[in-house]
């Protein structure tokens with residue numbers, strides 16, 4: 001197979017972890033005779049520094065014209081505590097999601113056997129947990145109108161949803177549930193928010209097409225609690241953009257490290273693969289960042305294009321790295337292995 | 351001391367747990383020579399059923415003219431899955447918060463020694479955790495304009511904040527931090543939301559009055575993770591309404607049961623005390639609901655009026671109940687004790 005992949009290393013540890021993902025893909029390409037062509041482009045703080053824009057035209061065009069996008073991480077603290085910054089790295093990511101129409105962000109959550117002890121949760125709580133979060137990614141308060149009055153004393157964010165936006169991701173979530181344990185949990189705040197009530201109505205309507213899937217509803221406050229009290233109750237979770245942002249990071253604790261989780265963002269025509277962790281600027285250049293989430297993002301990419309066997313080899317390699325404790329310090333505080341060594345182990349295994 | 355207390359038992363298990371809180375207050379009154387006068391009124395689904403309104407005029411007037419409000423719980427599933435319901439129990443609670451000007455909801459989180467094993471989190475993660483969440487309660491998406499178009503295909507919720515709304519709760523949070531370990535963590539989503547950027551700016555400004563308090567910032571997705579990974583890092587958490595709703599329920603897992611946590615909501619002139627759990631309709635009338643959160647809400651009420659010694663007696667009684675395992679099934683699955691027995695134990699101890 002020939003694939004043209006746009007690579008956006010981004011900020012902080014982004015470039016170092018993405019390098020390991022590329023190494024894994026190169027190794028797969030060699031062994032299984034595929035041609036992966038990578039084209040790098042700027043996004044995030046690094047793009048602002050070099051071009052003034054967090055998502056330069058050129059980067060967007062590249063992404064629109066490749067088979068897939070592989071993203072590292074974006075964000076820089078110099079923008080976070082400056083409420084007056086006019087341009088911010090995150091705007092690049094949000095614009096990219098919007099322009100590529102990536103309306104569904106999908107994050108599988110499943111603890112690794114060898115890492116069960118690394119979780120802050122007790123073994124009996126997480127052993128056997130296995131669920132997927134479907135987060136709507138191009139709507140809600142992320143993209144609604146924002147205001148700040150002239151005196152800078154009053155601000156607002158608008159959260160909006162249309163039936164159409166809800167319907168398309170709901171179908172994906174139900175289809176996934178059909179292939180899994182046939183349970184879908186819609187998370188919202190329908191006792192307070194009008195948009196949540198619309199979500200509930202639309203999801204109920206769509207559910208009629210999937211009579212074999214059991215649908216239930218949870219308020220987001222309760223869901224945040226249930227994820228920790230009893231994560232095994234979940235199969236597929238469906239939720240809007242901001243709730244999904246919060247719950248999927250929270251759910252990462254089940255696996256013991258956010259450094260292990262990849263996600264895919266899907267649109268009608270495009271797909272973007274990324275680790276769910278941030279740019280972790282304190283770790284930049286220190287060879288301590290965990291590359292596994294990035295490498296697994298590459299595996300999700302292979303799966304997306306039907307290369308299941310190849311993806312499984314990567315999953316296997318990662319499992320072995322974890323089993324042999326070839327992992328970074330987030331997973332083993334006294335580890336002697338760094339970003340590079342973990343990446344090498346994985347690509348050598350392939 | 352003479353106190354006139356409005357009691358709103360509400361829905362589901364509300365009435366049964368509130369009864370135990372009243373029993374504890376009666377016992378305190380007898381032993382320490384205070385006169386607590388309770389006046390009951392309707393709120394929630396039960397008020398809709400009887401009067402058509404979730405917060406009848408009479409209830410509101412009573413609350414405006416008493417020293418404090420003691421609330422059970424409100425909510426009924428018959429409204430949750432009916433997106434077309436015109437009146438909902440929650441509207442009563444939101445209106446009450448607004449009309450009484452209860453802008454700060456304060457939830458202390460601290461695990462009980464005897465219950466550490468009941469938490470889904472490992473002992474070493476939670477032992478020693480001790481923090482308080484300050485949640486803004488009368489602003490944000492809860493109270494902003496809501497729209498639903500005529501066809502019912504498009505909805506919106508507006509999240510709004512003003513400098514003034516942020517300033518007043520921020521002062522309370524800093525003052526609390528000064529009396530504690532002098533650390534305040536502001537939780538927001540300033541990389542995406544305009545209101546969060548306003549929060550950050552205002553909190554930074556207010557912080558100049560509290561140079562002895564260390565201020566830091568966390569994005570809400572990260573905060574949802576950090577609460578579980580390392581809850582001991584927190585002292586005072588400050589956040590807006592919806593984030594506070596999610597994070598404070600999530601944080602309840604640290605104590606092993608949401609049935610243990612009370613909260614106080616403060617305004618300029620009024621104060622409302624309640625368990626943080628919901629109306630738990632499945633348990634209604636079964637004598638299985640945990641009354642401790644309600645009883646502790648009564649203790650917070652005593653503290654609020656300077657009756658620290660009396661409050662401490664209740665804390666002590668609750669600790670003993672837990673130590674002797676006179677607890678409900680949520681804390682001990684094979685427990686023979688019910689709501690009533692736990693309440694009796696506590697008031698007898700006083």
Ligand SMILES: CC(C)[C@H](C(=O)O)[C@@H](O)C(=O)O
Nearest residue numbers: 074075090093245541542571
């Ligand atoms: C960087 C930020 C804008 C982003 C989000 O909130 O969507 C991130 O947290 C994520 O989840 O991908």
Ligand SMILES: CC(C)[C@H](C(=O)O)[C@@H](O)C(=O)O
Nearest residue numbers: 191192221424425440443595
């Ligand atoms: C019942 C509901 C409206 C309420 C809220 O969201 O504020 C509850 O969850 C709470 O936290 O007090």
